[in-house]
């Protein structure tokens with residue numbers, strides 16, 4: 257295989273507090289093989305010849321962004337849920353009407369468009385927290401993993417990697433009420449049958465891997481948690497769980513189990529370095545200690561948390577306690593990891609009336625290397641030899657970014673400023689356009705198909 261040379265006007269290299277100017281990045285196939293700041297080159301005369309064939313990357317080149325928490329079908333609700341009042345629970349009723357209408361074919365088409373939108377935003381890997389497993393009446397498809405397979409195929413067609421976080425979802429409430437109505441298709445009956453179904457699923461393509469998820473303490477009874485943990489640990493798979501997004505969930509958990517959701521998860525071995533708690537919005541100090549002390553990651557989804565009036569999680573305290581932070585677009589109310597990243601800092605400012613909680617490089621890590629690690633891709637999210645050849649280039653000459661120093665990009669850029677995206681060595685976005693998917697047209701067509709039926 258031949259070497260491809262990319263010459264980045266600026267590149268943000270691992271462990272550096274700021275981007276570096278004029279960096280030569282060499283890739284072979286899907287891997288980065290060498291990273292050389294031109295200022296470090298010993299023999300400029302020899303370099304002229306090498307650089308003649310380099311692909312120029314004007315602007316700032318970042319590692320691939322990882323969207324560690326997605327529910328692809330929620331994208332159909334964007335902009336449709338803002339009339340009247342309501343809260344998370346009324347929004348959820350609307351979301352269920354969309355969930356009820358999807359089948360493997362329509363979900364493939366919708367998710368392909370959603371993941372292509374993510375690619376345009378610089379996302380090279382998505383963690384899909386997937387629980388639309390079965391037919392709307394709860395019956396199995398001929399292939400019981402047909403819906404998961406559709407999502408894996410959608411990611412392939414959109415040109416990004418996916419960790420399918422196959423989600424165990426068994427009950428409607430913390431006190432164990434049965435799934436009814438639109439929730440019936442989420443359920444496998446019990447965790448053993450969930451594990452059997454997941455065990456039988458081998459995703460097609462080396463762009464995909466399977467992880468596990470506990471939907472929440474609402475949806476997985478305490479005596480079923482251990483089986484999910486066992487499956488995840490046996491497969492060395494990432495394990496994700498929605499945690500304390502809503503005070504009502506905490507109240508119900510205390511009433512039934514006499515402890516917080518974080519404590520319940522800790523008592524059943526759910527927490528640990530390969531586990532990611534999603535949201536972690538309403539925590540006690542002891543909960544923060546349980547997460548951080550066990551090295552459990554936390555995936556913050558600030559644009560969804562604000563959209564659903566969830567609240568602001570204790571991001572700084574969780575990071576200080578030892579939880580690596582990652583980011584997710586969750587409901588896709590917004591698909592922009594720059595916005596998610598700066599919200600981590602800016603929400604903390606609103607709460608504390610103090611600035612400067614997270615350095616720019618910390619926000620970059622949340623959007624890149626930590627997110628990839630949370631999804632089980634330890635070899636992605638850094639511009640470093642041996643890592644996957646994911647390169648996301650952000651223009652510094654748009655109306656938003658002009659005059660902004662490269663280190664300020666997470667406070668200035670939007671997804672619209674991403675000009676080129678390389679995933680595993682393949683160009684997926686060029687000149688701000690997806691190379692194979694007409695993203696707006698496919699979004700319109702696929703959303704109309706599930707909204708207006």
Ligand SMILES: [Zn+2]
Nearest residue numbers: 327385498586
């Ligand atoms: Zn979620």
